[in-house]
Amino acid sequence: MPQTLDEILRSARVMIAGTTTACITTLNKGERTVLATTDPLAEELCLLQYELDEGPVITEVRHLDVVVSEDLENENRWPRFAVAARGNGIASLAAFQLYSNADDLGVLQLYSAETGAFDADAVTVGEAFAAHAAIAMLAARDDEQFRAGLANRDIIGQAKGMIMERFDIDAVQAFELLSKLSQQQNRRLHLVARELVETDHPTPADI
Numbered sequence: 584m585p586q587t588l589d590e591i592l593r594s595a596r597v598m599i600a601g602t603t604t605a606c607i608t609t610l611n612k613g614e615r616t617v618l619a620t621t622d623p624l625a626e627e628l629c630l631l632q633y634e635l636d637e638g639p640v641i642t643e644v645r646h647l648d649v650v651v652s653e654d655l656e657n658e659n660r661w662p663r664f665a666v667a668a669r670g671n672g673i674a675s676l677a678a679f680q681l682y683s684n685a686d687d688l689g690v691l692q693l694y695s696a697e698t699g700a701f702d703a704d705a706v707t708v709g710e711a712f713a714a715h716a717a718i719a720m721l722a723a724r725d726d727e728q729f730r731a732g733l734a735n736r737d738i739i740g741q742a743k744g745m746i747m748e749r750f751d752i753d754a755v756q757a758f759e760l761l762s763k764l765s766q767q768q769n770r771r772l773h774l775v776a777r778e779l780v781e782t783d784h785p786t787p788a789d790i
Contacts, residue, residue, distance in 0.1 A: 588619035591716045595693060596621060599709045601700025602693045603673070604628070607681070607720075608640060610688040624671060628694055631667050638664040639678040640690050649706055649713075650678045653699045668694070677701035679713035681720060691716060742776035745783055 588607055596602045606625040607618045615633045620626040632638030638661045639650040652658050653675050658665035668676070673694045681689035691713050695701065701709070739761065746757040761779075765772045 585619070587719055591691070591719065592619055592621050595691065595709075595712060595716075598712055599677075599693060599701075600705050601675075601695045601697055601702075603696045603700075605691065605693045608690050608692060610640070610645075612686045625692075625694065628668060628671065628673065629692060632661075632664055635661075635663050635667070637661040639676065640688075640692065644678050644680050644690050645683050645688050648680050649710055651701050651706060652676050653701070656698070672696050674698040675700045677706065677709055679709050681713055681717040689717065689720065738773055738780055739776045742779045745779060 591607065592605050595605050604621050604625040606620040606629045608629045609616050609618055617626050617629045620629070629640070632640050639652070642660070643650045652660070652665070655665040655668050655674055655676065673696060675695045675698055677693045677700075679691045679693070681691055683689075691709075693701065693709070739758075742761060743754055743757040746752065746760055747754060750757075750760075752760075761772060761776060765775045768775060
């Protein structure tokens with residue numbers, strides 16, 4: 584995912600005329616996260632929207648595919664954020680929705696030091712770019728989840744094998760014992776399994 588996000592931002596600066604700095608941010612079940620930025624200024628501008636609770640990500644992008652402010656000097660929709668952005672040398676912006684559902688929103692936010700940087704041509708390119716970026720981003724996230732699932736399954740299998748050998752029981756009984764431990768400790772099954780494996784076979788750092 585990090586490499587995918589960095590490539591999206593690098594490409595955005597090249598392909599979408601006028602872009603000075605950019606970031607990718609998400610709102611997931613109320614949690615607000617800046618996933619990637621081109622530089623500290625982009626991160627600061629994204630975080631400012633969350634701190635001030637105003638800006639295109641907060642108020643509009645969930646309902647619109649793209650939000651543009653051609654001149655932040657005369658922006659009335661988000662007055663405090665506009666003043667802060669201008670104070671950081673930003674004159675215009677464009678926010679593109681990457682994906683949106685009831686609990687999850689992804690946004691590509693572009694900022695420019697030029698007034699009116701994101702004209703109709705830039706928006707057209709940006710919308711097409713955002714569609715491709717969303718596919719790449721979601722595919723990378725799914726791949727990470729798939730690999731994490733495989734790792735969890737592997738550690739559960741190791742724990743089952745240890746329990747079967749230690750207590751001379753079959754695989755079903757070993758899994759039932761693991762499940763019971765998970766319920767008693769109110770912890771996810773793979774975490775209980777990992778603790779058992781690492782206690783019996785500590786990594787070099789733990790020795």
